[in-house]
Amino acid sequence: MASPESKKYDHKAIEAKWQKHWQEKGIYKTEDNSQKPKQFILDMFPYPSGEGLHVGHPRGYIATDVYSRKKRMEGFNVLHPMGWDAFGLPAENFAIKNKVHPSVAVNRNIARFKEQLSIIGPDYDWSREINTTDPAFYKWTQWVFLQLYKKGLAYESNEPVNWCPTDKTVLANEDVEPDGTCERCGTKVEKRPMRQWVLKITDYADRLLADLDKLPKWPEGVKEAQRHWIGRKEGIVISHAVENKDIVLDTFSAYPAWLFADTYIVIAPEHPLVEKLVAGTEYEKDVLSFAEEVKGTSEIERGAANKEKKGVFTGSYAIDPINKNSKMPIWVANFAMMGFGTGIIRCSSHDIRDYQFAQKYNIPLKEVVDRIDETQPIDAHLNQGVLKDSGIFSGQEITDELITKMVEHFISEGYGKKSKNYRIKDWVFSRQRYWGEPIPIIHCEKCEVVPVPEKDLPVLLPEVENYEPTGTGESPLASIDSWVNTTCPTCGGSAKRETNTMPQWAGSSWYYLRYIDPKNDQALIDVKKEKEWMPVDVYVGGDHATRHLIYARFWHKFLFDIGAVSTEEPFPRLEFLGFILAEDGRKMSKRWGNIVNPDDVVRQFGADAFRLYEMFIGPFESTVPWNTNGLVGTYRLIEKVWNLSQKEFSTKENTLLHKAIKKVSEDIENFKFNTAVSSLMIFVNEAQKEGIAKEDYKILLKILAPFAPHITEELWSSLGESESIHLSSWPKYDESKIIDETITIGVQVNGKLRGELTVAKDTPKEILEEMAKAIPKIQEYINNKKINKIIVVPGRIVNIVVEG
RNA sequence: GCCCGAGUGAUGGAAUGGUAGACAUAGGGGACUUAAAAUCCCCAGGCAGUAAUGCCGUGCGAGUUCGAGUCUCGCCUCGGGCACCA
Numbered sequence: 001m002a003s004p005e006s007k008k009y010d011h012k013a014i015e016a017k018w019q020k021h022w023q024e025k026g027i028y029k030t031e032d033n034s035q036k037p038k039q040f041i042l043d044m045f046p047y048p049s050g051e052g053l054h055v056g057h058p059r060g061y062i063a064t065d066v067y068s069r070k071k072r073m074e075g076f077n078v079l080h081p082m083g084w085d086a087f088g089l090p091a092e093n094f095a096i097k098n099k100v101h102p103s104v105a106v107n108r109n110i111a112r113f114k115e116q117l118s119i120i121g122p123d124y125d126w127s128r129e130i131n132t133t134d135p136a137f138y139k140w141t142q143w144v145f146l147q148l149y150k151k152g153l154a155y156e157s158n159e160p161v162n163w164c165p166t167d168k169t170v171l172a173n174e175d176v177e178p179d180g181t182c183e184r185c186g187t188k189v190e191k192r193p194m195r196q197w198v199l200k201i202t203d204y205a206d207r208l209l210a211d212l213d214k215l216p217k218w219p220e221g222v223k224e225a226q227r228h229w230i231g232r233k234e235g236i237v238i239s240h241a242v243e244n245k246d247i248v249l250d251t252f253s254a255y256p257a258w259l260f261a262d263t264y265i266v267i268a269p270e271h272p273l274v275e276k277l278v279a280g281t282e283y284e285k286d287v288l289s290f291a292e293e294v295k296g297t298s299e300i301e302r303g304a305a306n307k308e309k310k311g312v313f314t315g316s317y318a319i320d321p322i323n324k325n326s327k328m329p330i331w332v333a334n335f336a337m338m339g340f341g342t343g344i345i346r347c348s349s350h351d352i353r354d355y356q357f358a359q360k361y362n363i364p365l366k367e368v369v370d371r372i373d374e375t376q377p378i379d380a381h382l383n384q385g386v387l388k389d390s391g392i393f394s395g396q397e398i399t400d401e402l403i404t405k406m407v408e409h410f411i412s413e414g415y416g417k418k419s420k421n422y423r424i425k426d427w428v429f430s431r432q433r434y435w436g437e438p439i440p441i442i443h444c445e446k447c448e449v450v451p452v453p454e455k456d457l458p459v460l461l462p463e464v465e466n467y468e469p470t471g472t473g474e475s476p477l478a479s480i481d482s483w484v485n486t487t488c489p490t491c492g493g494s495a496k497r498e499t500n501t502m503p504q505w506a507g508s509s510w511y512y513l514r515y516i517d518p519k520n521d522q523a524l525i526d527v528k529k530e531k532e533w534m535p536v537d538v539y540v541g542g543d544h545a546t547r548h549l550i551y552a553r554f555w556h557k558f559l560f561d562i563g564a565v566s567t568e569e570p571f572p573r574l575e576f577l578g579f580i581l582a583e584d585g586r587k588m589s590k591r592w593g594n595i596v597n598p599d600d601v602v603r604q605f606g607a608d609a610f611r612l613y614e615m616f617i618g619p620f621e622s623t624v625p626w627n628t629n630g631l632v633g634t635y636r637l638i639e640k641v642w643n644l645s646q647k648e649f650s651t652k653e654n655t656l657l658h659k660a661i662k663k664v665s666e667d668i669e670n671f672k673f674n675t676a677v678s679s680l681m682i683f684v685n686e687a688q689k690e691g692i693a694k695e696d697y698k699i700l701l702k703i704l705a706p707f708a709p710h711i712t713e714e715l716w717s718s719l720g721e722s723e724s725i726h727l728s729s730w731p732k733y734d735e736s737k738i739i740d741e742t743i744t745i746g747v748q749v750n751g752k753l754r755g756e757l758t759v760a761k762d763t764p765k766e767i768l769e770e771m772a773k774a775i776p777k778i779q780e781y782i783n784n785k786k787i788n789k790i791i792v793v794p795g796r797i798v799n800i801v802v803e804g
Numbered sequence: 805g806c807c808c809g810a811g812u813g814a815u816g817g818a819a820u821g822g823u824a825g826a827c828a829u830a831g832g833g834g835a836c837u838u839a840a841a842a843u844c845c846c847c848a849g850g851c852a853g854u855a856a857u858g859c860c861g862u863g864c865g866a867g868u869u870c871g872a873g874u875c876u877c878g879c880c881u882c883g884g885g886c887a888c889c890a
Contacts, residue, residue: 337889423887751870752871791870797822797871
């Protein structure tokens with residue numbers, strides 16, 4: 001462009017101008033009833049905290065923005081929405097402190113987040129913005145709960161939960177520090193049984209596990225974490241009669257080959273059979289006081305692996321059907337957990353923990369595989385060795401076949417049955433807090449539990465004077481008589497509303513569907529629209545490998561089962577992003593005073609340089625430290641592109657252009673944004689030296705546009721284009737222009753590089769061999785030596801293998 | 805303890821089994837400038853050498869291969885997840 005006087009690049013003016021323009025023209029609006037193919041590109045939506053964003057947060061948002069802009073240019077109808085996961089404890093704490101409604105803080109935080117996001121120029125269609133705390137949204141969260149209830153997948157139970165005596169509230173496991181104290185006040189957390197609503201996620205455990213294999217585009221690490229979280233283990237349950245008592249003890253064993261070694265039994269202190277075992281015996285007092293002591297400690301504290309193993313003998317013996325009805329002493333011990341297996345363990349010398357416990361209390365032991373190390377028995381987890389003292393199996397080596405045979409034998413003898421155990425437990429789905437979705441249930445004296453009729457949804461969260469927890473274990477909602485007291489929808493009699501609310505994870509378990517059909521008041525989602533948009537094409541986020549991604553998969557499968565959605569998995573492609581650390585290598589945190597604010601960076605370098613740097617900083621999935629200095633590099637790139645427009649265009653064809661198109665296209669597709677940016681740099685450096693033709697410059701602007709939407713739009717329009725560059729078409733590369741006419745290949749002797757050859761691209765093998773041998777330096781190395789062979793890899797290398 | 809990742813210049817990083825260090829930052833030198841900034845050009849893995857060049861070099865040790873940052877086995881370190889798991 002031959003501009004009479006050169007203009008300076010003013011990022012502030014340019015960015016403000018185009019951001020306003022895009023919003024006014026609505027160029028990013030998702031089309032209704034489009035003929036184009038769809039792309040649903042989704043970010044894990046944020047919790048709008050009071051702290052605002054730091055430079056680590058936008059990394060994922062910029063990535064989806066780059067991706068969706070490219071997809072739009074490629075001719076897709078793009079759905080790239082944003083919303084807010086706004087229920088949760090911080091807003092409630094703010095309300096308690098300041099005596100204002102949590103929505104006040106939430107709305108302020110959302111405004112702040114939106115402002116911070118907007119200055120980096122995202123292509124969100126804000127007309128589809130969602131907010132989990134909006135009654136029009138949580139109406140459908142409550143609706144899903146009702147469907148779960150109808151199918152028997154939501155039930156009441158008296159789960160022991162984490163209770164903080166100072167804050168007088170229930171805490172989620174994630175609110176408890178590893179040392180068993182409350183993260184807010186440092187008080188030791190207790191376990192208390194309390195009425196809770198629970199979702200039967202265990203009914204879906206097998207499908208959640210098996211269907212991970214249908215997700216090839218998920219990172220292996222995330223799938224592995226989910227497999228562990230579900231923690232399915234197969235084994236055998238053995239039933240034991242208790243001597244002189246009408247009690248049967250069931251134990252779960254995952255290593256059936258070692259069952260002959262077991263000599264004693266341990267039962268969890270909170271197991272309901274403990275009292276029955278010791279009732280009226282001389283052991284009763286000791287056992288019960290020990291059980292009380294253990295029950296007083298939280299699960300997390302008890303779970304600490306270094307916790308001392310303690311136990312008390314119950315005075316009873318179990319009859320072991322496997323070892324000729326020998327007697328196994330029954331102990332109560334702190335290392336047996338109700339949450340695993342049956343809460344009762346068959347113990348043996350072949351487990352380090354069981355072995356040490358037996359040594360401490362002088363319980364007789366037996367070994368079924370000879371020791372190798374004299375100091376300790378073989379560990380059963382190895383599952384190898386030759387059995388002894390194992391009845392008819394003595395003398396046999398432990399193999400998969402033998403294990404199968406042994407299990408069949410135990411079952412046919414009637415000792416027990418095959419069984420599965422899961423680490424995942426049913427999902428405790430109620431919180432005694434204010435700021436969450438009310439659980440849509442009514443408790444009637446006559447009809448007992450009655451679901452709120454769907455026509456009465458949403459059950460609105462009422463205004464309340466005091467957000468302080470009540471101390472009774474009920475949510476602050478319980479103190480609002482006018483809300484709590486209602487009539488039973490079934491019999492019309494007096495009834496009370498459920499005052500528990502849902503956990504933070506509820507809204508995020510289905511929110512993505514709401515973007516498709518954000519205004520629907522008649523159904524969770526319109527069936528036709530759902531079919532049009534689902535599944536999500538790319539889901540991008542980090543930090544939620546297990547909980548959110550398992551809960552959402554669970555709800556989605558349930559919605560599939562009731563016909564609300566057409567796909568079994570919501571997110572077939574997951575791109576997991578790495579964190580950005582502070583410049584000092586630590587996590588960005590108020591505590592360390594090392595937070596870098598994106599607003600400041602954008603003010604100094606502009607949104608385009610910021611976006612480019614966030615993509616250039618390192619591989620998308622890697623955790624990398626921030627370095628504000630690095631912005632200089634991407635700022636220079638932009639400036640070079642700007643300056644190209646201030647000079648005369650050349651008429652020459654640029655040799656690297658088509659390579660750049662190919663590289664940028666493929667790298668964006670594969671989320672390799674860092675190398676996409678570097679190939680843009682390589683091309684711009686060349687263009688700066690060699691000059692660039694106007695048409696090539698326009699192509700450069702197009703492939704840079706997803707990364708730097710503002711400056712490219714400005715330059716595009718200054719070239720006389722009237723339509724937005726972001727609605728232009730993505731360039732295609734010409735394969736013939738990617739192949740170099742002459743190439744330089746390395747010449748090795750015995751694998752060591754000794755020279756190079758610059759030749760025409762299709763030079764035949766034989767000629768390459770001759771040319772390589774003719775290089776004077778190569779001759780020094782092959783002189784007087786026998787050439788064993790010459791390896792020629794076309795376009796790559798010539799390797800001459802000589803003797804000696 | 806178990807399960808995933810990852811270890812490459814001063815730094816972030818690049819590299820379908822085929823010329824290791826692309827690209828970028830910081831650094832050194834130079835041009836321009838009254839000067840500085842900005843910009844542009846050049847240098848830059850280590851050791852030896854004036855140089856040509858040689859040797860070494862992708863956490864450590866073996867192996868496969870004509871050839872290994874890349875594949876295999878055994879370790880070490882760091883990051884993340886799970887953990888009295890029966």
